[in-house]
Amino acid sequence: MTDDEYINSEILDEHFRTPRNFGVLKDCTVEIIESNPTCGDTIVVDLKINGETIEDVKYITRGCSISTAAASMLSETIIGKTLKEVENLSKAEVLSNIGLRLGPARERCALISYDAVQKGIKKHLKGGKEAEHF
Amino acid sequence: MTDDEYINSEILDEHFRTPRNFGVLKDCTVEIIESNPTCGDTIVVDLKINGETIEDVKYITRGCSISTAAASMLSETIIGKTLKEVENLSKAEVLSNIGLRLGPARERCALISYDAVQKGIKKHLKGGKEAEHF
């Protein structure tokens, strides 16, 4: 990440300051709470799954700009996609959507929402419904 | 230790090839078995203590030249000495009697008989008589 990228990134700012799909999904199919051991940030992701399709996503995080913006972008990416499509989404794609070169610690920030969504799908497929407490 | 000292030391040779007081003391007051973790050598030291005085010492070892010669020299040093005198004998004195500069591993060889004698005296003072098995 060069100074300019991080300091001036408009897309980062956009999504960080007005994150899309922020909030709670009352009628979610599955909820996942994931925490980032690097800094103790926590994210709650609610997925509404209908058959094979992710119909809606909402999340709450008070993480850093990168984890918030990454969650926002990811939510836009996955709404309307099938479970298979989302499962096939790679970490590299998620990182490239953000468009910043990130070091290993900030990469974890960028991927916490991704990890949560993947775990959510796994949990759904296993038939789990209750929220996971930590 | 220079090459010459070790390779040519006459006193080392003397004591190694014809160790003094080698053997078993049937009527010993205390017996100690001590082993050298560096190479697994074992020494058996028998002390005959009368009141405050070490009347006789014998030992068996199949250690290296240094441990054998050191035991031989030490046995000559301590016969007839009082327990206090022997307890006050320092490692440095024992090493200087041998007259070779030794590295840390070989120093342990030179001191195994000394350690055994010191433990023997402690054991005697505590009233122990039986041999210690390992």
Next chain:
Amino acid sequence: MESNEIREHFPIFKRFGREGIVYLDNAATTQKPTEVIEAVVDFYTNYCSNVHRGVYRLGEEATEKFNKARENIGNFIGAKDNEIVFVRNTTEALNLLANSLGSKLGEGDEIILSNSEHHSNIVPWQMLRERKNVKIKFINSKHTETIKPDDVADLITKKTRIVSLTACSNILGNINDMKEITNVVHDSGAIMIVDGAQSVPHMPVKVKDIGCDYLAFSGHKMLGPTGIGCLFGREESLENLPPFLGGGEMIRTVTKEGFTCEEIPLRFEAGTPNIEGAIGLSAAVNFLKRIGMENVRQHEKELITYTMKQEEENNIKGLVSYGTRNMDRRAGIYAFNIGEIPKFDRENLSDGNISLKVQAIHPHDLSSVADRTYGVELRSGHHCAMPMIQDLGVTAATRASFYVYNSRDDVDRLFDAIKASVKRFGL
């Protein structure tokens, strides 16, 4: 030596230059002076060998240097050489104790810790609790207060077996009076363990003064290599401590039926040790001795005092900082937030309650900006002290921590960097 002169000994600062880098993550790990690097390279180049058993010249030289290192490091904290056990780090030292002392504890026995402990002085005891059903009690001090002997006395009961506390908090910088605390603990008959990870590198520490049974510290936090640390134990304490790891070097004899142990401290050092680590740490100790630990402490006290002054003068909106304001009891550690992000609380996160716009800059963002604008290297996160972070009611904090090579200029740059992050992420 002045901090400028000291910096000359560190190749990394030469490389990056005065403007390039302001390293303020010294509580995590420190930079290494040429003297330490050369000691390590000297081992590889001139007498590389295993220790303890070799009767050839390289082996003898390595063993002698290794033994001297132990003696020198022991001497640094006023301990005999056989009271120094080489371990990987503070964490391993505390695990060793939790296991070896723990093997003698039973159900219901009590261990006292505090809410400002590093995870490495919490988790090993929680793991012991899983095995032995012991009870763990926490001293809950306010962040502005050091731990007082009374705080300990209040929790001690007849069942208290172990009290394990940090001499200096790695997040608050609070320096606790371990001598007085040890007295209270010993009066009750319990064992006193001191986590010295943040005290031994930063102030004069003499184990006989403190009187504690055990003290743990890490080489990499005091100019030495990573992978080496020490457990000090009083001779009588170590003599009675069961071994932890088994293997080569720590035994006297092994048969198929069983084993007998070596003398202390080797009894606790199974396998080939970190030889160049010990030798490098000894070189680090020599470097610190040349500066003088009184001077190290004085220097850091001046820097943290100056930091407080700068905090006041800059008067940055939303800035909150933690730790005691008594500079006599405050190490060179400065943890702060620009606005506080409240700790995660599921219950409070129902739809009606969501306030997205927390008036705060996340510590990760602050650190990244500080790095990218002024080359100021800060740590952000929970600092391996989540219980204290929780008690502060926040999600994370940013921390600057000083060492011998830092200067007032570095503190000025720290505040420049904070202001830059406010400019970038302030709401």
Next chain:
Amino acid sequence: MESNEIREHFPIFKRFGREGIVYLDNAATTQKPTEVIEAVVDFYTNYCSNVHRGVYRLGEEATEKFNKARENIGNFIGAKDNEIVFVRNTTEALNLLANSLGSKLGEGDEIILSNSEHHSNIVPWQMLRERKNVKIKFINSKHTETIKPDDVADLITKKTRIVSLTACSNILGNINDMKEITNVVHDSGAIMIVDGAQSVPHMPVKVKDIGCDYLAFSGHKMLGPTGIGCLFGREESLENLPPFLGGGEMIRTVTKEGFTCEEIPLRFEAGTPNIEGAIGLSAAVNFLKRIGMENVRQHEKELITYTMKQEEENNIKGLVSYGTRNMDRRAGIYAFNIGEIPKFDRENLSDGNISLKVQAIHPHDLSSVADRTYGVELRSGHHCAMPMIQDLGVTAATRASFYVYNSRDDVDRLFDAIKASVKRFGL
């Protein structure tokens, strides 16, 4: 690369010169090439920082290099990066297993070892036996024989939980067929642990080929620094393994009430790791890759074959050597005696029985003379394998062990040195 060319990379040989030193204690530890030394110095000089958490540039670089090291070392033995746990050495890896696997064992469960194990693959299990009352069974092979799958099968019962064996004996040089043995062990449902301390440095080792659950090895025996080693565990195996040491880095969350664990492999790495150790070991792996592990094995096989030939030709009176004579199954390790000093036996040492004049040269004397006459560095003693020394019926042995920089000339000098010691101490 030829051994002469390889030697050029090792500063220690330049320092002592061709005539100065013949280093033949490679089974204990190896010398370090410039490439490894430079990797360590590079860390200190250019990107010294703690790993995992720093969001500033030094921290990011250190973390990236540390992660790459793990990947590279894993790749060397055909493992994924999350299957590599960094530990201090083989000894710690085996203790980790004895503790973490051991926590799931109960009274009467059986563990199979062999009489040619290093103490570090015996004592941790004996310590587990003290805690859990498990049963340890020994395969008792003759020194001339490698361990056969049938030897293992003979001891396996329904209660066998763990089989832990060395892939190559550090005293005999016998190379066991771990793949076939693993098959037998897995058929019985037990866990297979391989002590790879003497195999990973000396021959191609691929964990997927062997099929074992765990493999332990030490960096310092393969051109890397001391203080760093690896435990390989199959992903599924590690996932199910309880943690061993607790503290920073290995946790995900800590509260006063309890903790949750990080993913593998970090779950097993509590506290600040040996960062430059991992980076140095990765450089060592690169060096070995350049030579090619097939070539390493071939070179050592040639040296040990040549040693056998020299043994025959020199025909030294009283010389006895140990290990298999099948060179396909023999590593570059040569343990021998000039006359055998019988093992200590209190019963036999009554007055009548004392024969002082054992027709033998004590290994310590042999090593000292070899060092002082020809600069030949040999190890003498029990080689941390007392049970095998006992089974050989002796007190100690002398050992020469080869590596990539040794040559036939070194073997010639070895025999010159043996003859010098016969001249000095022969009876």
